[in-house]
Amino acid sequence: MRILITILSFIFIQTLTAQNNVAELKSFLETLEKTDSIKQKIKEAHFQNLEILDLYIELERKIDFGYMQYRILVMPISGWDLKLNFISKDGIIKYGLISEYKYNEEKHLNIKNFSRSPDILRQYTSKHNKYYDTNLDQPDFIEQLLKEYVVGFGCGFSGKQISKESKKSIRYAKKRNFKKLNELLTSFSPELQTLGVIGILKIGKITDLQKKIIQHLKKRNSVIYSCSGCLYGIGETFNKRIKYYEQKASR
Structure with a gap:
């Protein structure tokens, strides 16, 4: 019984810490406008409780209509890992999401928005539908922005795994x-x-x-x-x- 209580207490503390980490980092991200040196800006920021062990830019690439897409992994000393997923145009952050990320479940939790341009999803989706002759919506964009799809026909140690x-x-x-x-x-x-x-x-x-x-x-x-x-x-x-x-x- 004591072991169970200890495990549950640990999970509760981790969850609470992660939620506080999301809130602190979200507040800081809302003060940023440009994408330049964003990794360094986050590393050098002064947070009240959030302590960052390391962070990595996992993705930085061109998407459509002059936009760039970014994915950044933030590894706190305490709490779950955090993921930043955002898009920019001309070096200006246009729409972004921060979330806790559980690798074993490939799941985003406690997703928060740190967007500076709330209408950007409607504009982007409309342009996409017109160009590709589709009928996608904003939830589709958010889902695909967060989802870490893999193009892979020879993954894993044996090289036989397929995503x-x-x-x-x-x-x-x-x-x-x-x-x-x-x-x-x-x-x-x-x-x-x-x-x-x-x-x-x-x-x-x-x-x-x-x-x-x-x-x-x-x-x-x-x-x-x-x-x-x-x-x-x-x-x-x-x-x-x-x-x-x-x-x-x-x-």
């Missing part, structure tokens, strides 16, 4: 499910878009609009979150990943 999203794209291609592959292609997420392109190239049947989108994605050439064995997030680009499938499709 959940990659498995879906394989299944869609085998079943020639054009609708699902097109949904991937026209997603917000560069990872899902990459998997959509791979599936479409495997089938070899491409519409004029899809050709236009693929050329756009090649020109944008976003960094994608991928794997190579046990290494994740190795900074691979869209063009590098699809080169093999393009060559195979042209034979």
Whole structure:
């Protein structure tokens, strides 16, 4: 019984600490306007209780319409890890989310907004729908901003693991499910878009609009979150990943 109480007390303290960490870091982020030297600014900030062990920029890449996407991992000395997911334009933070992140569950908790431009999601979503001929909404954008999709067909120590999203794209291609592959292609997420392109190239049947989108994605050439064995997030680009499938499709 004492062991159970101790465990529950530890979980409660960790949860409370993490919530306080989110609140403190959120308040600081709301004072920032620009993305330049953001890692250093956070490291040098003076917090009342939050003590940062280290932080890493996990993702910094181009997305559409002149925007950049960032993902930063903040590792406190006490409490759960924190994740910052935000987009910027011309070096100005436009929309951002901070959350606790549990790796074992791949789950974001206590999600808070530190946006400076609350209308930006409507504008971005509207532009996306017009360009890609989709009907996505703001919750779709938020979900795909937070979700850490992986483009991976040879992950893990053995090199035989396949990410959940990659498995879906394989299944869609085998079943020639054009609708699902097109949904991937026209997603917000560069990872899902990459998997959509791979599936479409495997089938070899491409519409004029899809050709236009693929050329756009090649020109944008976003960094994608991928794997190579046990290494994740190795900074691979869209063009590098699809080169093999393009060559195979042209034979």
